[in-house]
Amino acid sequence: MKARYKFRFYPTDQQQQRLAQLFGCVRVVWNDALAICKRSEKKPSSGDLQKRVITQAKKTEERAWLSEVSNIPLQQSVADLDTAFKNFFASCKGKRKGRKVGYPRFKKRTNSQSARFRIGGFSLKGQGVYLAKIGIVNPIWSRELPSVPSSVTVIKDCANRYFLSFVVEINPVISEAKNQSIGIDLGIKTFAVMSNGSKAESPNYSKHERKIRKLQKKLARQQKGSKRRNKTRIGIAKQHNRIADTRKDFLHKLSTKIVSENQAIVLEDLNVSGMVKNRRLARSISLQGWREFRTLCEAKSEKFGRAFHVINRWEPTSQICSDCGFIWGKLELKVRSVRCLKCGTEHDRDENAAKNIESSRHRALGDSKRTQRQSKTTFVASVSEVSRITVASAR
Known part of the structure; x- marks a missing residue:
């Protein structure tokens, strides 16, 4: 399985200038490719976009400075845009799970900046990391990398902090748990x-x-x-x-x-x-x-x-007694403890919900110890019913 290892580093003044130039080129390539996609009736392929915004653009006077940085992050920027469009189309068709993905946006200079180097654009040099046309940067190694990274992303956040994010392969660690x-x-x-x-x-x-x-x-x-x-x-x-x-x-x-x-x-x-x-x-x-x-x-x-x-979000974890399974109904948020009318046990609202969440997993798997409940659902509890609920401070 893949994992990310992130380390902070402090570039020199010269490296900051080179990184600023790299971030600007990556941002311009992304924005130019996105502008072409918006003007086109059909989205061009990733290879066609790379040819137009990188190869051909370098031959013009307006974009000749693209040759001063490594070509790998520029190609990766176009590839990332293609991935963003694929996620957008898959989300529109309902093929992608989770929240809907929006249409790709233009990148701004004031936002967080990043550039990704694949194999060939970076290498590990002792305690440093060589980046193509940037030089050797020295991250603060808080832990060792478990394997050789497949890519590294240089990140500059909005507070002008610099990070290196490595993608590495890790092996699962199988160990016994006490609970x-x-x-x-x-x-x-x-x-x-x-x-x-x-x-x-x-x-x-x-x-x-x-x-x-x-x-x-x-x-x-x-x-x-x-x-x-x-x-x-x-x-x-x-x-x-x-x-x-x-x-x-x-x-x-x-x-x-x-x-x-x-x-x-x-x-x-x-x-x-x-x-x-x-x-x-x-x-x-x-x-x-x-x-x-x-x-x-x-x-x-x-x-x-x-x-x-x-578990399902509609599971009534706050409406059931975790001891006897009696259903007392919905409770207001300010009600922090409940006394069950059937077994007389007084529960903390959150602890009772946590126990029901754990038992819901057993019920879903079919190995629950509880039998079918015979009690009926009662009406919603009100604050005035002192015998059933106890009001405490808000959560």
């Missing part, structure tokens, strides 16, 4: 509540959010195109990167711990795109990274030989 399975209920204040009773609190991003709001107000008052506005824009990008880095570090550590300790991981399929339409919770939901956590758990489960399951 059989675990169900995970995802939330906002408490990011994850596990069926074994453990909880994982979400990081606090409020400090960075306050700085972002302050800088965005300052940005709105500054003149467009000025150096001070560009400096403020970079400051906003740095704060966003700090939030993203904090979240990514938290999600990696949590997913690694869960996958290494459990043989089967069960998650709920959340409709995040529908949940963010709630204007009161949209910002908090967007900061959590639920989809990224699911992707990490799925990838690491494949790496460590674990079973990964996602």
Whole structure:
């Protein structure tokens, strides 16, 4: 299986100029190819686009400077555009799973920049990495590469940080887990509540959010195109990167711990795109990274030989007693604990949902220990029913 290894590096002033020239050429080739596709009645092939925007363009005075950079990233830029169109057409025809993919867009100078080198355009030189017509860059090796990389992508983000992203082949690591399975209920204040009773609190991003709001107000008052506005824009990008880095570090550590300790991981399929339409919770939901956590758990489960399951989003995990199977109906979000009318057990809402998520996987596989429930569904619980529910602080 393939994996990405990402390392930061600090280029010299001369290398920064060469990388800026490379990023500009890659961006121009992409934009020229996309403009041709928009003007054409039928999309040209990738080979025809490479011939027009690279080979023939180098012979003109307007694009003669394309010869000053390596040809491999330019060809890869056209190939990436062709892949973007294939994903767009497949999404329109319903052949691609997930959210619909939009039409390819033109690249901007202020956005994140990248250029990909295939074999022949880069090589490992001791502790450095040679890039064609750039020179040897020295990344900060936080870990060793498990195999020879098949490609490397040079990335410059909006905060002017430089990274090398390697694509390598890794072998699955088969190991025994101390727990059989675990169900995970995802939330906002408490990011994850596990069926074994453990909880994982979400990081606090409020400090960075306050700085972002302050800088965005300052940005709105500054003149467009000025150096001070560009400096403020970079400051906003740095704060966003700090939030993203904090979240990514938290999600990696949590997913690694869960996958290494459990043989089967069960998650709920959340409709995040529908949940963010709630204007009161949209910002908090967007900061959590639920989809990224699911992707990490799925990838690491494949790496460590674990079973990964996602249950139906319509499964009533918050409406069923995890002990006796009694159905008490829907609950308001401010209701944080429930007392079952049938067995009298008092449940924490999130822990009860996590246990039901874990048992839903057994029911789907047909090895559930429960028999068919004979209790009837009750009406929706209200806050005034003290005998059934207990109101606690909001999640």
